[in-house]
Amino acid sequence: MQGGILLPRLDRAGLIFGAVALGLAILIPILNLIVPTDSAFHVPPHVVALMGKYLCYALLALSVDLVWGYCGILSLGHGAFFALGGYAMGMYLMRQIGPRGMYGHPTLPDFMVFLNWQELPWYWLGFDQFWFAAIMVLLAPGLLAGLLGWLAFRSRVTGVYLSIITQAMTFALLLAFFRNDMGFGGNNGLTDFKDILGAPLQADGTRSALFAASAIALAFGFILCRWIVRSKLGRVLVAIRDAESRTRFLGYRVEQYKLLVFVTSACMAGVAGALYVPQVGIINPGEFSPANSIEAVIWVAVGGRGTLIGSVIGAVLVNFGKTLLTNALPEIWLFALGGLFIAVTLFLPRGIVGLWTGYWAKRREKQAASIATQPVTEGS
Protein backbone atom coordinates (compact mmCIF):
# COMPACT_ATOMS: atom_id res chain seq x y z
CA MET A 1 0.00 0.00 0.00
CA GLN A 2 2.74 2.43 1.00
CA GLY A 3 4.78 1.45 -2.02
CA GLY A 4 1.73 2.11 -4.13
CA ILE A 5 1.99 5.76 -3.20
CA LEU A 6 5.68 6.21 -2.63
CA LEU A 7 7.27 4.47 -5.57
CA PRO A 8 5.30 5.66 -8.62
CA ARG A 9 5.97 9.22 -7.59
CA LEU A 10 9.70 8.62 -7.58
CA ASP A 11 9.87 9.91 -11.12
CA ARG A 12 12.67 10.18 -13.65
CA ALA A 13 13.71 13.67 -12.55
CA GLY A 14 14.00 12.52 -8.95
CA LEU A 15 15.96 9.42 -9.89
CA ILE A 16 18.37 11.29 -12.17
CA PHE A 17 18.96 13.94 -9.56
CA GLY A 18 19.48 11.33 -6.87
CA ALA A 19 21.93 9.44 -9.10
CA VAL A 20 23.95 12.57 -9.94
CA ALA A 21 24.11 13.63 -6.29
CA LEU A 22 25.14 10.14 -5.22
CA GLY A 23 27.77 10.12 -7.97
CA LEU A 24 29.19 13.40 -6.70
CA ALA A 25 29.10 12.10 -3.12
CA ILE A 26 31.37 9.24 -4.21
CA LEU A 27 33.45 10.93 -6.91
CA ILE A 28 34.56 14.09 -5.10
CA PRO A 29 35.89 12.27 -2.01
CA ILE A 30 37.81 9.90 -4.32
CA LEU A 31 39.28 12.81 -6.27
CA ASN A 32 40.27 14.44 -3.01
CA LEU A 33 41.47 11.52 -0.93
CA ILE A 34 42.76 8.91 -3.35
CA VAL A 35 43.91 10.73 -6.47
CA PRO A 36 47.46 11.99 -5.77
CA THR A 37 47.96 15.68 -5.05
CA ASP A 38 50.06 16.31 -8.17
CA SER A 39 47.44 14.84 -10.51
CA ALA A 40 45.37 17.23 -12.64
CA PHE A 41 42.24 15.46 -11.34
CA HIS A 42 43.05 16.03 -7.69
CA VAL A 43 40.46 18.18 -5.92
CA PRO A 44 42.08 20.16 -3.10
CA PRO A 45 40.37 20.15 0.31
CA HIS A 46 39.38 23.82 0.26
CA VAL A 47 37.51 23.20 -3.01
CA VAL A 48 35.72 20.26 -1.41
CA ALA A 49 34.61 22.53 1.43
CA LEU A 50 33.57 25.23 -1.02
CA MET A 51 31.47 22.81 -3.06
CA GLY A 52 29.93 21.43 0.11
CA LYS A 53 28.95 24.97 1.01
CA TYR A 54 27.30 25.44 -2.39
CA LEU A 55 25.28 22.27 -1.88
CA CYS A 56 24.02 23.59 1.47
CA TYR A 57 22.97 26.80 -0.24
CA ALA A 58 21.27 24.70 -2.91
CA LEU A 59 19.26 22.89 -0.23
CA LEU A 60 18.28 26.26 1.24
CA ALA A 61 17.22 27.46 -2.22
CA LEU A 62 15.20 24.29 -2.71
CA SER A 63 13.32 24.97 0.50
CA VAL A 64 12.60 28.53 -0.65
CA ASP A 65 11.33 27.27 -4.00
CA LEU A 66 8.96 24.84 -2.32
CA VAL A 67 7.09 27.64 -0.54
CA TRP A 68 7.57 30.43 -3.05
CA GLY A 69 7.48 28.61 -6.36
CA TYR A 70 4.66 26.23 -5.53
CA CYS A 71 2.60 27.97 -2.88
CA GLY A 72 3.25 31.64 -3.58
CA ILE A 73 4.64 32.34 -0.11
CA LEU A 74 7.50 34.76 -0.71
CA SER A 75 9.49 34.18 2.47
CA LEU A 76 12.20 36.72 3.08
CA GLY A 77 13.18 35.01 6.31
CA HIS A 78 14.40 31.58 5.31
CA GLY A 79 17.91 32.58 6.29
CA ALA A 80 16.66 32.50 9.88
CA PHE A 81 15.65 28.85 9.65
CA PHE A 82 19.02 28.09 8.06
CA ALA A 83 20.79 29.93 10.87
CA LEU A 84 18.76 28.20 13.60
CA GLY A 85 19.70 24.81 12.17
CA GLY A 86 23.28 26.08 12.06
CA TYR A 87 23.21 27.19 15.68
CA ALA A 88 21.79 23.84 16.81
CA MET A 89 24.69 22.11 15.08
CA GLY A 90 27.12 24.75 16.38
CA MET A 91 26.01 24.07 19.96
CA TYR A 92 26.75 20.39 19.51
CA LEU A 93 30.17 21.19 18.05
CA MET A 94 30.88 23.57 20.95
CA ARG A 95 30.12 20.89 23.50
CA GLN A 96 32.31 18.45 21.57
CA ILE A 97 35.25 20.72 22.40
CA GLY A 98 34.87 19.70 26.05
CA PRO A 99 37.87 20.63 28.17
CA ARG A 100 40.01 21.45 25.14
CA GLY A 101 38.93 25.13 25.10
CA MET A 102 41.30 28.01 25.77
CA TYR A 103 40.23 28.20 29.41
CA GLY A 104 40.17 24.45 29.80
CA HIS A 105 36.81 24.41 31.57
CA PRO A 106 35.42 20.84 31.57
CA THR A 107 31.95 21.72 30.23
CA LEU A 108 31.53 25.45 29.69
CA PRO A 109 32.34 26.84 26.24
CA ASP A 110 35.01 29.55 26.25
CA PHE A 111 32.64 32.45 25.79
CA MET A 112 30.66 31.45 28.88
CA VAL A 113 33.81 31.27 30.97
CA PHE A 114 34.74 34.67 29.63
CA LEU A 115 31.34 36.01 30.73
CA ASN A 116 31.94 34.53 34.20
CA TRP A 117 29.05 32.10 33.92
CA GLN A 118 29.12 29.34 36.49
CA GLU A 119 27.02 26.70 34.80
CA LEU A 120 25.55 25.74 31.49
CA PRO A 121 22.17 27.41 30.74
CA TRP A 122 19.31 24.88 30.60
CA TYR A 123 18.87 25.27 26.86
CA TRP A 124 22.42 24.02 26.29
CA LEU A 125 21.66 20.75 28.03
CA GLY A 126 21.48 17.72 25.79
CA PHE A 127 23.58 19.29 23.06
CA ASP A 128 26.52 17.07 23.96
CA GLN A 129 24.50 14.30 22.27
CA PHE A 130 24.49 14.27 18.47
CA TRP A 131 21.00 12.76 18.23
CA PHE A 132 19.62 15.53 20.43
CA ALA A 133 21.25 18.23 18.33
CA ALA A 134 19.98 16.52 15.17
CA ILE A 135 16.41 16.69 16.48
CA MET A 136 16.89 20.34 17.42
CA VAL A 137 18.13 21.07 13.90
CA LEU A 138 14.62 20.19 12.72
CA LEU A 139 12.65 21.27 15.77
CA ALA A 140 13.94 24.81 16.27
CA PRO A 141 13.21 26.07 12.72
CA GLY A 142 10.10 23.90 12.50
CA LEU A 143 8.59 25.33 15.68
CA LEU A 144 9.39 28.90 14.74
CA ALA A 145 7.90 28.42 11.28
CA GLY A 146 4.91 26.69 12.83
CA LEU A 147 4.25 29.54 15.23
CA LEU A 148 4.78 32.31 12.70
CA GLY A 149 2.81 30.46 10.02
CA TRP A 150 -0.04 29.63 12.34
CA LEU A 151 -0.43 33.28 13.31
CA ALA A 152 0.05 34.69 9.83
CA PHE A 153 -1.88 32.20 7.68
CA ARG A 154 -4.80 32.05 10.10
CA SER A 155 -5.26 35.81 9.85
CA ARG A 156 -4.77 35.57 6.08
CA VAL A 157 -1.63 37.65 5.92
CA THR A 158 -0.41 37.22 2.36
CA GLY A 159 1.78 38.79 -0.30
CA VAL A 160 4.09 41.60 0.59
CA TYR A 161 2.83 41.76 4.19
CA LEU A 162 3.88 38.21 4.80
CA SER A 163 7.27 38.91 3.22
CA ILE A 164 7.75 41.87 5.55
CA ILE A 165 6.83 39.81 8.59
CA THR A 166 9.33 37.09 7.70
CA GLN A 167 11.98 39.72 7.10
CA ALA A 168 11.19 41.30 10.48
CA MET A 169 11.47 37.87 12.11
CA THR A 170 15.00 37.28 10.85
CA PHE A 171 15.99 40.83 11.78
CA ALA A 172 14.64 40.39 15.32
CA LEU A 173 16.63 37.16 15.67
CA LEU A 174 19.72 38.92 14.35
CA LEU A 175 19.45 41.50 17.13
CA ALA A 176 18.69 38.86 19.75
CA PHE A 177 21.62 36.64 18.84
CA PHE A 178 23.96 39.60 18.96
CA ARG A 179 23.32 39.92 22.67
CA ASN A 180 25.86 38.23 24.92
CA ASP A 181 23.28 37.39 27.59
CA MET A 182 21.32 35.26 25.13
CA GLY A 183 23.99 32.63 25.63
CA PHE A 184 24.84 31.93 22.01
CA GLY A 185 28.24 33.56 21.92
CA GLY A 186 26.95 37.04 21.00
CA ASN A 187 28.75 38.91 18.29
CA ASN A 188 31.40 36.23 17.74
CA GLY A 189 28.94 33.37 17.54
CA LEU A 190 30.16 29.81 17.91
CA THR A 191 33.51 28.77 16.49
CA ASP A 192 36.86 27.02 17.17
CA PHE A 193 35.16 23.68 16.66
CA LYS A 194 37.39 20.63 17.05
CA ASP A 195 35.55 17.57 15.90
CA ILE A 196 32.23 16.06 14.86
CA LEU A 197 31.15 12.56 15.95
CA GLY A 198 34.71 12.09 17.12
CA ALA A 199 36.29 12.91 13.75
CA PRO A 200 38.58 15.95 13.54
CA LEU A 201 36.93 18.70 11.48
CA GLN A 202 40.14 19.78 9.78
CA ALA A 203 40.91 16.30 8.45
CA ASP A 204 40.47 15.75 4.71
CA GLY A 205 38.42 12.63 5.35
CA THR A 206 35.94 14.54 7.51
CA ARG A 207 35.59 17.28 4.94
CA SER A 208 34.91 14.74 2.23
CA ALA A 209 32.38 12.99 4.43
CA LEU A 210 30.62 16.30 5.13
CA PHE A 211 30.55 17.02 1.41
CA ALA A 212 29.04 13.60 0.75
CA ALA A 213 26.49 14.16 3.51
CA SER A 214 25.51 17.49 1.94
CA ALA A 215 25.07 15.89 -1.48
CA ILE A 216 22.92 13.14 -0.04
CA ALA A 217 20.86 15.59 2.01
CA LEU A 218 20.30 17.67 -1.12
CA ALA A 219 19.21 14.57 -3.03
CA PHE A 220 16.78 13.63 -0.25
CA GLY A 221 15.46 17.20 -0.19
CA PHE A 222 14.98 17.16 -3.93
CA ILE A 223 13.19 13.81 -3.96
CA LEU A 224 11.01 14.89 -1.03
CA CYS A 225 10.06 18.10 -2.84
CA ARG A 226 9.31 16.21 -6.07
CA TRP A 227 7.20 13.79 -4.10
CA ILE A 228 5.26 16.68 -2.54
CA VAL A 229 4.73 18.75 -5.67
CA ARG A 230 3.69 15.77 -7.77
CA SER A 231 1.08 14.66 -5.24
CA LYS A 232 -2.47 15.95 -5.18
CA LEU A 233 -1.30 18.14 -2.32
CA GLY A 234 1.18 19.72 -4.71
CA ARG A 235 -1.62 20.53 -7.12
CA VAL A 236 -3.58 22.12 -4.29
CA LEU A 237 -0.51 24.23 -3.49
CA VAL A 238 -0.33 25.52 -7.05
CA ALA A 239 -4.07 26.20 -6.93
CA ILE A 240 -3.51 28.26 -3.79
CA ARG A 241 -0.65 30.10 -5.46
CA ASP A 242 -2.76 31.01 -8.50
CA ALA A 243 -6.21 31.55 -6.99
CA GLU A 244 -6.24 31.35 -3.21
CA SER A 245 -9.83 32.30 -2.55
CA ARG A 246 -11.10 29.98 -5.29
CA THR A 247 -9.31 27.14 -3.54
CA ARG A 248 -11.09 28.05 -0.32
CA PHE A 249 -14.47 27.89 -2.04
CA LEU A 250 -13.61 24.36 -3.12
CA GLY A 251 -13.42 23.50 0.56
CA TYR A 252 -9.67 23.40 1.10
CA ARG A 253 -8.38 24.89 4.35
CA VAL A 254 -5.68 26.99 2.75
CA GLU A 255 -4.01 27.88 6.05
CA GLN A 256 -3.41 24.20 6.88
CA TYR A 257 -1.73 23.62 3.53
CA LYS A 258 0.44 26.69 3.85
CA LEU A 259 1.42 25.78 7.38
CA LEU A 260 2.40 22.23 6.44
CA VAL A 261 4.55 23.29 3.52
CA PHE A 262 6.07 26.24 5.39
CA VAL A 263 7.14 24.04 8.31
CA THR A 264 8.50 21.34 5.99
CA SER A 265 10.47 23.96 4.12
CA ALA A 266 11.83 25.50 7.33
CA CYS A 267 13.05 22.09 8.48
CA MET A 268 14.85 21.62 5.15
CA ALA A 269 16.49 25.02 5.58
CA GLY A 270 17.51 23.99 9.09
CA VAL A 271 19.24 20.85 7.79
CA ALA A 272 21.05 22.96 5.21
CA GLY A 273 22.31 25.27 7.97
CA ALA A 274 23.39 22.34 10.12
CA LEU A 275 25.51 20.90 7.32
CA TYR A 276 26.88 24.31 6.45
CA VAL A 277 28.30 25.16 9.88
CA PRO A 278 30.86 22.34 10.26
CA GLN A 279 32.10 23.02 6.72
CA VAL A 280 32.69 26.73 7.23
CA GLY A 281 33.73 26.30 10.86
CA ILE A 282 31.68 29.13 12.33
CA ILE A 283 28.13 30.35 12.93
CA ASN A 284 27.49 33.91 14.01
CA PRO A 285 24.49 36.27 14.11
CA GLY A 286 25.43 37.59 10.67
CA GLU A 287 23.69 34.50 9.26
CA PHE A 288 20.40 36.05 10.39
CA SER A 289 21.06 39.14 8.31
CA PRO A 290 17.98 40.00 6.20
CA ALA A 291 20.23 40.26 3.14
CA ASN A 292 20.98 36.52 3.35
CA SER A 293 17.32 35.61 3.04
CA ILE A 294 16.90 37.96 0.10
CA GLU A 295 19.94 36.44 -1.57
CA ALA A 296 18.39 32.98 -1.32
CA VAL A 297 15.28 34.26 -3.08
CA ILE A 298 17.47 35.70 -5.85
CA TRP A 299 19.14 32.32 -6.40
CA VAL A 300 15.70 30.80 -6.94
CA ALA A 301 14.62 33.59 -9.28
CA VAL A 302 17.79 33.24 -11.34
CA GLY A 303 17.46 29.48 -11.66
CA GLY A 304 13.73 29.50 -12.31
CA ARG A 305 11.00 29.64 -9.71
CA GLY A 306 8.65 26.69 -9.35
CA THR A 307 10.95 24.19 -11.05
CA LEU A 308 12.95 22.80 -8.07
CA ILE A 309 15.95 22.00 -10.27
CA GLY A 310 16.20 25.70 -11.11
CA SER A 311 16.71 26.64 -7.47
CA VAL A 312 19.65 24.22 -7.24
CA ILE A 313 21.19 25.51 -10.46
CA GLY A 314 20.62 29.13 -9.42
CA ALA A 315 22.15 28.66 -5.97
CA VAL A 316 25.27 26.95 -7.33
CA LEU A 317 25.81 29.35 -10.24
CA VAL A 318 25.22 32.57 -8.31
CA ASN A 319 27.46 31.44 -5.48
CA PHE A 320 30.15 30.35 -7.88
CA GLY A 321 29.96 33.83 -9.39
CA LYS A 322 30.09 35.32 -5.94
CA THR A 323 33.25 33.38 -5.13
CA LEU A 324 34.94 34.55 -8.32
CA LEU A 325 33.82 38.15 -7.95
CA THR A 326 34.52 38.60 -4.25
CA ASN A 327 38.06 37.39 -4.88
CA ALA A 328 38.59 39.87 -7.72
CA LEU A 329 36.41 42.86 -6.88
CA PRO A 330 34.78 42.40 -3.47
CA GLU A 331 33.21 45.87 -3.35
CA ILE A 332 30.95 45.37 -6.36
CA TRP A 333 29.32 42.07 -5.36
CA LEU A 334 26.15 43.63 -3.93
CA PHE A 335 25.69 45.78 -7.03
CA ALA A 336 26.23 42.78 -9.26
CA LEU A 337 23.66 40.80 -7.28
CA GLY A 338 21.12 43.61 -7.44
CA GLY A 339 21.74 44.06 -11.16
CA LEU A 340 21.39 40.33 -11.72
CA PHE A 341 18.05 40.32 -9.92
CA ILE A 342 16.72 43.20 -11.99
CA ALA A 343 17.98 41.66 -15.22
CA VAL A 344 16.39 38.29 -14.44
CA THR A 345 13.07 39.87 -13.45
CA LEU A 346 12.98 41.90 -16.66
CA PHE A 347 14.43 39.54 -19.23
CA LEU A 348 14.23 36.05 -17.73
CA PRO A 349 11.03 35.94 -15.68
CA ARG A 350 11.17 32.14 -15.70
CA GLY A 351 14.86 31.95 -14.93
CA ILE A 352 17.53 29.81 -16.53
CA VAL A 353 15.34 26.71 -16.55
CA GLY A 354 12.54 28.69 -18.18
CA LEU A 355 14.94 29.76 -20.91
CA TRP A 356 15.89 26.15 -21.52
CA THR A 357 12.37 24.70 -21.56
CA GLY A 358 11.17 27.65 -23.66
CA TYR A 359 13.87 26.95 -26.24
CA TRP A 360 12.86 23.30 -26.58
CA ALA A 361 9.16 24.10 -26.71
CA LYS A 362 9.84 26.51 -29.58
CA ARG A 363 11.90 23.98 -31.46
CA ARG A 364 9.22 21.35 -31.12
CA GLU A 365 6.64 23.86 -32.35
CA LYS A 366 8.77 24.72 -35.36
CA GLN A 367 9.25 21.06 -36.18
CA ALA A 368 5.53 20.44 -35.93
CA ALA A 369 4.89 23.43 -38.17
CA SER A 370 7.39 22.29 -40.79
CA ILE A 371 5.87 18.81 -40.85
CA ALA A 372 2.42 20.34 -41.26
CA THR A 373 3.50 22.47 -44.20
CA GLN A 374 5.31 19.71 -46.07
CA PRO A 375 3.57 18.97 -49.36
CA VAL A 376 1.36 15.92 -49.24
CA THR A 377 2.77 13.40 -51.69
CA GLU A 378 0.73 10.35 -50.81
CA GLY A 379 -2.96 9.80 -51.26
CA SER A 380 -5.40 12.00 -53.19
Add this chain to the structure above:
Amino acid sequence: MMLTKPDPQHTQLYLDGVSVSFDGFRALNNLSLIIMPGEMRAIIGPNGAGKTTMMDVITGKTKPDRGTILFDGDTNLTEMDEAGIATLGIGRKFQKPTVFESHTVWDNIDLALAGRRGPFATLFHRDGADDDRILAILETIRLSGRRDVLAGALSHGQKQWLEIGMLLAQEPKLLLVDEPVAGMTDAETAETARLLREIAQTRSVVVVEHDMTFVRDLDVKVTVLHEGSVLSDGSLDHVSADPRVIEVYLGR
Protein backbone atom coordinates in the same frame (compact mmCIF):
# COMPACT_ATOMS: atom_id res chain seq x y z
CA MET B 1 -46.62 39.39 0.46
CA MET B 2 -45.50 37.29 3.38
CA LEU B 3 -46.96 38.55 6.62
CA THR B 4 -45.82 35.85 9.04
CA LYS B 5 -42.27 34.62 9.25
CA PRO B 6 -41.94 31.41 7.24
CA ASP B 7 -40.70 28.25 8.86
CA PRO B 8 -37.06 27.47 7.95
CA GLN B 9 -37.71 23.75 8.36
CA HIS B 10 -37.46 21.76 5.12
CA THR B 11 -35.85 24.70 3.28
CA GLN B 12 -32.57 24.31 1.44
CA LEU B 13 -31.50 27.91 1.94
CA TYR B 14 -33.12 30.42 4.25
CA LEU B 15 -32.19 34.10 4.41
CA ASP B 16 -34.01 36.35 6.83
CA GLY B 17 -33.39 40.06 7.39
CA VAL B 18 -29.82 39.96 6.08
CA SER B 19 -28.03 43.31 5.90
CA VAL B 20 -24.49 44.22 4.87
CA SER B 21 -22.92 47.67 4.75
CA PHE B 22 -19.67 48.79 3.17
CA ASP B 23 -18.55 52.06 4.74
CA GLY B 24 -22.12 53.02 5.46
CA PHE B 25 -23.39 51.95 2.02
CA ARG B 26 -26.09 49.29 2.34
CA ALA B 27 -25.26 46.62 -0.22
CA LEU B 28 -27.87 44.25 1.29
CA ASN B 29 -30.84 45.72 3.07
CA ASN B 30 -33.01 43.41 5.16
CA LEU B 31 -32.92 40.73 2.45
CA SER B 32 -35.12 37.67 2.91
CA LEU B 33 -35.20 34.75 0.51
CA ILE B 34 -36.07 31.06 0.60
CA ILE B 35 -34.91 28.32 -1.74
CA MET B 36 -36.52 24.90 -1.42
CA PRO B 37 -34.67 21.62 -2.00
CA GLY B 38 -34.47 20.82 -5.70
CA GLU B 39 -35.61 24.29 -6.67
CA MET B 40 -33.97 26.36 -9.38
CA ARG B 41 -34.28 30.12 -8.97
CA ALA B 42 -33.21 32.95 -11.22
CA ILE B 43 -32.18 36.23 -9.63
CA ILE B 44 -32.18 39.38 -11.71
CA GLY B 45 -31.64 43.04 -10.87
CA PRO B 46 -29.70 46.06 -12.06
CA ASN B 47 -25.96 46.44 -11.57
CA GLY B 48 -25.10 47.08 -7.96
CA ALA B 49 -28.36 45.55 -6.72
CA GLY B 50 -26.40 43.31 -4.37
CA LYS B 51 -26.62 40.01 -6.24
CA THR B 52 -22.94 39.16 -5.93
CA THR B 53 -22.87 40.41 -2.33
CA MET B 54 -25.73 38.02 -1.57
CA MET B 55 -23.59 35.13 -2.81
CA ASP B 56 -20.68 36.48 -0.76
CA VAL B 57 -22.65 36.32 2.49
CA ILE B 58 -24.03 32.86 1.75
CA THR B 59 -20.59 31.42 1.01
CA GLY B 60 -18.85 33.08 3.96
CA LYS B 61 -16.74 35.53 2.00
CA THR B 62 -18.52 38.46 3.63
CA LYS B 63 -19.97 38.43 7.13
CA PRO B 64 -23.45 39.98 7.34
CA ASP B 65 -24.02 42.77 9.86
CA ARG B 66 -27.44 41.40 10.73
CA GLY B 67 -29.75 38.59 9.77
CA THR B 68 -30.07 34.82 9.67
CA ILE B 69 -28.71 32.47 7.01
CA LEU B 70 -29.60 28.81 7.39
CA PHE B 71 -28.67 25.83 5.23
CA ASP B 72 -30.74 22.65 5.26
CA GLY B 73 -33.09 24.38 7.68
CA ASP B 74 -30.76 24.30 10.67
CA THR B 75 -27.08 24.94 9.88
CA ASN B 76 -26.14 28.54 10.65
CA LEU B 77 -23.83 29.70 7.87
CA THR B 78 -22.93 33.06 9.38
CA GLU B 79 -20.63 31.38 11.86
CA MET B 80 -18.64 29.32 9.33
CA ASP B 81 -15.69 29.98 7.03
CA GLU B 82 -15.55 29.48 3.26
CA ALA B 83 -14.00 26.03 3.37
CA GLY B 84 -16.50 24.82 5.96
CA ILE B 85 -19.45 26.11 3.98
CA ALA B 86 -18.10 24.56 0.79
CA THR B 87 -17.77 21.16 2.46
CA LEU B 88 -21.38 21.38 3.66
CA GLY B 89 -22.38 21.19 0.02
CA ILE B 90 -22.59 24.74 -1.30
CA GLY B 91 -20.81 25.31 -4.58
CA ARG B 92 -20.23 28.68 -6.14
CA LYS B 93 -19.49 29.82 -9.65
CA PHE B 94 -17.97 33.24 -9.82
CA GLN B 95 -18.95 36.04 -12.14
CA LYS B 96 -15.48 36.09 -13.64
CA PRO B 97 -14.55 32.52 -14.53
CA THR B 98 -11.86 31.47 -12.09
CA VAL B 99 -10.34 28.19 -13.05
CA PHE B 100 -6.79 27.21 -12.13
CA GLU B 101 -5.04 28.40 -15.26
CA SER B 102 -1.76 26.56 -14.81
CA HIS B 103 -3.51 23.24 -14.20
CA THR B 104 -4.93 21.03 -16.93
CA VAL B 105 -8.68 20.67 -17.44
CA TRP B 106 -8.37 17.23 -15.89
CA ASP B 107 -6.59 18.48 -12.77
CA ASN B 108 -9.10 21.29 -12.34
CA ILE B 109 -11.90 18.74 -12.08
CA ASP B 110 -9.77 16.47 -9.91
CA LEU B 111 -9.15 19.27 -7.40
CA ALA B 112 -12.86 20.06 -7.21
CA LEU B 113 -13.93 16.43 -6.81
CA ALA B 114 -15.83 15.74 -3.60
CA GLY B 115 -13.57 13.96 -1.19
CA ARG B 116 -11.34 14.53 1.80
CA ARG B 117 -9.83 17.98 1.85
CA GLY B 118 -7.09 17.76 4.49
CA PRO B 119 -3.42 18.20 3.55
CA PHE B 120 -2.48 14.67 4.59
CA ALA B 121 -5.39 13.13 2.72
CA THR B 122 -4.23 14.86 -0.47
CA LEU B 123 -0.55 14.13 0.17
CA PHE B 124 -1.24 10.40 0.31
CA HIS B 125 -3.98 10.44 -2.30
CA ARG B 126 -3.58 7.78 -5.00
CA ASP B 127 -3.58 9.10 -8.54
CA GLY B 128 -6.04 7.33 -10.77
CA ALA B 129 -8.51 6.50 -8.02
CA ASP B 130 -11.13 8.95 -9.31
CA ASP B 131 -10.66 8.63 -13.08
CA ASP B 132 -14.20 7.37 -13.77
CA ARG B 133 -15.84 10.27 -11.98
CA ILE B 134 -13.64 12.79 -13.75
CA LEU B 135 -14.35 11.23 -17.17
CA ALA B 136 -18.09 11.35 -16.55
CA ILE B 137 -17.97 15.04 -15.66
CA LEU B 138 -15.79 15.89 -18.66
CA GLU B 139 -18.41 14.16 -20.79
CA THR B 140 -21.22 16.25 -19.28
CA ILE B 141 -19.44 19.56 -19.83
CA ARG B 142 -18.26 18.52 -23.31
CA LEU B 143 -14.56 18.92 -22.60
CA SER B 144 -13.42 15.30 -22.91
CA GLY B 145 -11.34 16.17 -25.96
CA ARG B 146 -9.47 18.89 -24.09
CA ARG B 147 -8.66 17.06 -20.89
CA ASP B 148 -4.90 17.61 -21.07
CA VAL B 149 -5.03 21.25 -22.15
CA LEU B 150 -4.05 23.89 -19.61
CA ALA B 151 -7.18 25.64 -18.39
CA GLY B 152 -5.57 28.98 -19.18
CA ALA B 153 -5.65 28.06 -22.88
CA LEU B 154 -9.42 27.47 -23.02
CA SER B 155 -11.85 29.88 -24.68
CA HIS B 156 -14.00 32.04 -22.43
CA GLY B 157 -17.06 29.84 -22.89
CA GLN B 158 -15.09 26.66 -22.24
CA LYS B 159 -13.71 28.14 -19.04
CA GLN B 160 -17.25 28.82 -17.87
CA TRP B 161 -18.17 25.19 -18.56
CA LEU B 162 -15.07 23.93 -16.87
CA GLU B 163 -16.05 25.91 -13.83
CA ILE B 164 -19.54 24.44 -13.94
CA GLY B 165 -17.88 21.02 -14.20
CA MET B 166 -15.83 21.82 -11.12
CA LEU B 167 -19.03 22.64 -9.30
CA LEU B 168 -20.56 19.33 -10.39
CA ALA B 169 -17.47 17.56 -9.12
CA GLN B 170 -18.07 19.04 -5.69
CA GLU B 171 -21.46 17.31 -5.69
CA PRO B 172 -23.12 20.22 -3.93
CA LYS B 173 -26.67 20.31 -2.65
CA LEU B 174 -26.91 23.96 -3.52
CA LEU B 175 -25.26 25.64 -6.45
CA LEU B 176 -24.82 29.40 -6.70
CA VAL B 177 -24.09 30.58 -10.22
CA ASP B 178 -23.14 34.21 -10.87
CA GLU B 179 -23.75 35.47 -14.43
CA PRO B 180 -22.78 32.26 -16.24
CA VAL B 181 -23.44 33.44 -19.79
CA ALA B 182 -21.82 36.89 -19.71
CA GLY B 183 -19.62 37.09 -22.79
CA MET B 184 -20.88 33.84 -24.34
CA THR B 185 -22.05 33.35 -27.90
CA ASP B 186 -25.73 32.56 -28.48
CA ALA B 187 -24.99 28.91 -29.08
CA GLU B 188 -22.90 28.70 -25.90
CA THR B 189 -25.68 30.46 -23.98
CA ALA B 190 -28.28 27.94 -25.09
CA GLU B 191 -25.91 25.08 -24.26
CA THR B 192 -25.34 26.54 -20.80
CA ALA B 193 -29.09 26.74 -20.13
CA ARG B 194 -29.36 23.08 -21.08
CA LEU B 195 -26.43 22.22 -18.80
CA LEU B 196 -27.89 24.08 -15.82
CA ARG B 197 -31.31 22.50 -16.24
CA GLU B 198 -29.65 19.10 -16.31
CA ILE B 199 -27.72 19.91 -13.16
CA ALA B 200 -30.81 21.26 -11.40
CA GLN B 201 -32.53 17.90 -11.66
CA THR B 202 -30.59 16.67 -8.66
CA ARG B 203 -29.99 19.78 -6.56
CA SER B 204 -31.01 23.37 -5.80
CA VAL B 205 -29.60 26.03 -8.07
CA VAL B 206 -29.58 29.81 -7.75
CA VAL B 207 -28.65 31.63 -10.97
CA VAL B 208 -27.89 35.32 -11.21
CA GLU B 209 -28.21 36.55 -14.77
CA HIS B 210 -28.82 39.67 -16.87
CA ASP B 211 -29.52 37.92 -20.15
CA MET B 212 -33.31 37.79 -20.50
CA THR B 213 -33.38 35.20 -23.28
CA PHE B 214 -31.34 32.95 -21.05
CA VAL B 215 -33.64 33.50 -18.06
CA ARG B 216 -36.61 32.73 -20.29
CA ASP B 217 -34.86 29.53 -21.43
CA LEU B 218 -34.39 28.47 -17.82
CA ASP B 219 -38.15 28.79 -17.28
CA VAL B 220 -38.11 29.03 -13.48
CA LYS B 221 -39.32 31.36 -10.72
CA VAL B 222 -37.62 34.76 -10.83
CA THR B 223 -36.66 37.07 -7.97
CA VAL B 224 -35.89 40.71 -8.68
CA LEU B 225 -33.32 42.35 -6.41
CA HIS B 226 -33.05 46.10 -6.05
CA GLU B 227 -30.92 48.14 -3.64
CA GLY B 228 -30.18 45.09 -1.56
CA SER B 229 -33.66 43.70 -1.06
CA VAL B 230 -36.35 41.77 -2.92
CA LEU B 231 -38.44 43.99 -5.13
CA SER B 232 -40.68 41.38 -6.68
CA ASP B 233 -40.87 37.67 -7.39
CA GLY B 234 -42.85 35.21 -9.46
CA SER B 235 -42.75 33.99 -13.05
CA LEU B 236 -40.73 36.02 -15.53
CA ASP B 237 -43.96 37.28 -17.11
CA HIS B 238 -45.32 38.24 -13.72
CA VAL B 239 -42.26 40.27 -12.67
CA SER B 240 -41.92 41.80 -16.12
CA ALA B 241 -45.42 43.20 -15.71
CA ASP B 242 -44.74 44.57 -12.22
CA PRO B 243 -44.66 48.39 -12.54
CA ARG B 244 -41.95 48.76 -9.85
CA VAL B 245 -39.72 46.36 -11.72
CA ILE B 246 -40.32 48.17 -14.99
CA GLU B 247 -39.39 51.41 -13.33
CA VAL B 248 -36.06 50.34 -11.78
CA TYR B 249 -34.88 47.74 -14.22
CA LEU B 250 -36.60 46.63 -17.34
CA GLY B 251 -37.70 50.11 -18.37
CA ARG B 252 -34.17 51.44 -18.63
